[in-house]
Amino acid sequence: MNMIKPGDWIRNTYRVLHSFPFVQGALYYAEIPPQSDAASDEEESVPTRFLHGLDLRYIQEGAQLPDLMNRERKAFVPLQGLFVEKGILYQVYGKMEGTLMAHHLYEAVPLSLGETLDLLRSISGHLVRMEEQGQFAVIHPQNMLITADSVLFLYGGASGLLPKWSGNAPTASDPQTQLKQERALDAYSLGALTYIMLTGSSPQIGRSGKLEPIQTFRSDVPEGLEYFVMNSLLAKPNDRPTINQLRRWLDKIPVEADRQKKKDDLVYYLTPDVDSFQYDLFTRGLKEPQISEPPSSLDPTEWEGWEAGVIDAPGRYISSLSRTTNGAADILNPVWHKDSPVDSKRLQSSEAVSQTELTTTDEPAEETDKSPSDTSQKPSPRPVIFKQSEEKDAPSRRRWPLWATIAAVALLVVGGGGWAIAFLFGEKDLTAASPEERAEKAAQLYEESAHFYQGGDKDKALELAMQTVELNPQEKGYLLNLANLYGERKQYDDGVRLLKNGVKQIPEAEVYGALAVHAYYAEDWKEAERAIDRALSLEPNNPEFLYHQGKIQGKQGNTTAAIRSLQFAIDQDRNNALYHHDRAVFLLEDGDLERAKNYAWRAAKLDSDDPRYWITAGNIYLEDRERVLKDKKLSAKERRFESLTLARHAINFYSNALELDESDARTHYHLSMAYYYNEDLDAAAASAKQAVELKPDRALHHYQLGVVSVEQGDLKQAEESLHQAREIDPDNKRYQQALKDLN
Secondary structure, rough: OOOOOOOEEEEEEEEEEEEOOOOOOOEEEEEOOOOOOOOOOHHOOEEEEEEEEEEHHHHHOOHHHHHHOOOOOEEEEEEEEEEEOOOOEEEEOOOOOEHHHHHHHHHHHHOOOHHHHHHHHHHHHHHHHHHHHHHEOOHHHHEEEEEEOOOEEOOEEHHHOOOOOOOOOOOOOOOOHHHHHHHHHHHHHHHHHHHHHHOOOOOOOOOOEEOOOOHHOOOOOOOOHHHHHHOOOOOOOOOOOHHHHHHHHOOOOOOOOOOOOOOHHHHHHHOOOOHHHHHHHHHOOOOOOOOOOOOOOOOHHOOOEEEEEEEEOOOOOOOOOOOOOOOOOOOOOOOOOOOOOOOOOOOOOOOOOHHHHHHHOOOHHHHHHOOOOOOOOOOOOOOOOOOOOOOOOOOOOOOOOOOOOOHHHHHOOOOOOOOOOOOOOHHHOHHHHHHHHHHHHHHHHHHHHHHHOOOHHHHHHHHHHHHHHOOOOOOOHEEEEEEEEHHHHOHHHHHHHHHHHHHHOOOHHHHHHHHHHHHOHHHHHHHHHHHHHHHHHHOOOOOHHHHHHHHHHHOOOHHHHHHHHHHHHHHHHHOOHHHHHHHHHHHHHHHOHHHHHHHHHHHHHOOOOHHHHHHHHHHHHHHHHHHHHHHHOOOHHHHHHHHHHHHHHHHHHHHHHHHHHOHHHHHHHHHHHHHOOOHHHHHHHHHHHHHHOOOOHHHHHHHHHHHHHHOOOOOOOEEHHHHHHHHHHOOOOHHHHHEEEEO
């Protein structure tokens, strides 16, 4: 069925605000506007509803739709009414207060053991009662609402009325056999859901070729629960336990009152793999994405206009069913579904912080760095995540032999590199020498090369390193050290040629990894992809290679794959701040601001002495402020409150960065922006002046000070600063317009 778009109407009564793909059919969040636009009712008085839509062609012929109103009240969200319009059966839900299970998992997994057991008790208890009463519900996080004291299902009811399974549903002709098959599928679904709750990962076959036990993620899970989950995920349905068995086991376990994760629990630091369960359990159905049509279905023409229960009339609504509370449009929004992801061009994420280890550029591009925009209105800039020189070893880097570490600091952050020579620099008198003599001479030249490098004669060091490789091309250390020297000189094309030749003689993972990095710098994405794939085929769990793979995928425009690869890298090296940091930047590029903030914060906590990580966190929080300002679901008061909150977080992050490096003009500039958004103009002006003092040749810093000065009413300072910005960058239209507006 085609989903109704926001802004369109249902039954000339409900104006759709949001449309969500649902586990079956579609879910709509709609309002009931007054009949006249001139009505004096305040905005807050306009009621809202959630409606579920399902094509009648998927409902078995002979189904008695009025029976849908008779649902187990303790297990389901109440139904207000039903109606059919244009061949679609709509269910109008009553008051809904709570959080969608999918949203909660997205935000909170892995859950504490206590919370997991509480949720399982509620879910399994409902399912057991439903089975006794001949009812059903689809076990899926989209279909569950967590309330203050229970878990309620949205979709379901009397067995046989509505389609339960997507795609290949149980088809046994014997009712008992079919019931047994459905129970096995329910067990699998609940097992998969529990696995996500406890591990923060979808139950997928890992790199080891089998499903990872829960005990590999955490040690506090009781043996009985581990047994149920792992066995419910078995391939053979007959080998799975039943939900009844789980329920009986849960009844024997003492209730744990504490549902909160504690910092002294290992699960508190367990990193979720949101990508896996986002795809496997959120964006698709349990089996197939489409519902199978029954052999014979209801005739839409016969049911058109039918209704049951209490249905809202256009411009009128039932006062006893009050407006959805607790911001339900946000709470129930399936956050994995994005209507408008962030444009990758809005930030320099792919060329900036995500690749700080790939560049020594000191400043961002002027035209992309934004500050308060003009003198007539409050600005809404998109703070640039800037490029930064590499000043220390990144935690993922390997230690190359001896002095070569010094030779390739910036390059080794992503694992080293290399280039190609034709092996033309060997000494003529050694052409007929024995392998032992050549190896001895190579070692001598290597030491001499190191000596010249440390003395500052890098050209001579390179010449001798090339002779070293010619004499002993099978020595991996010589090859990689020479590669590092060429990487330092940014001769990446030559590096690709060298290492393509090198892997023929030394087909080892480390050499393929170096080739991948040089191909990356040479912008030869195909060669980079081939090399890193080969490296991973030799060392599939090498976190550095997984990290490189993510960077290459990101450069190819496959942000989703990049995010996944970086998660694999994190799984192998959970304490690597760089991996968390770059995953945050890719998540930002993908428009997933909540998780971007989460990973940026983790990076800063893992390596709190690196100012880059604090700066990235601050930039992401300012970008999230942009999202809040555009969120029409929030009232003006809510937008202002959230905007100020995000700005204050950014202030804290930038301040932490300045404690580590108070000489960074860009951080002072960004801090000025954050203070400006926090409506602290004096602090904003002080930070802008500091940025100007440290980098007086940056037009943007003068412009920032000018805009803040306008807001302070200091027009003399504003004119001086804006003139200075235009003088440095006379072609910048923004600066020209600001001066015109000021005058």
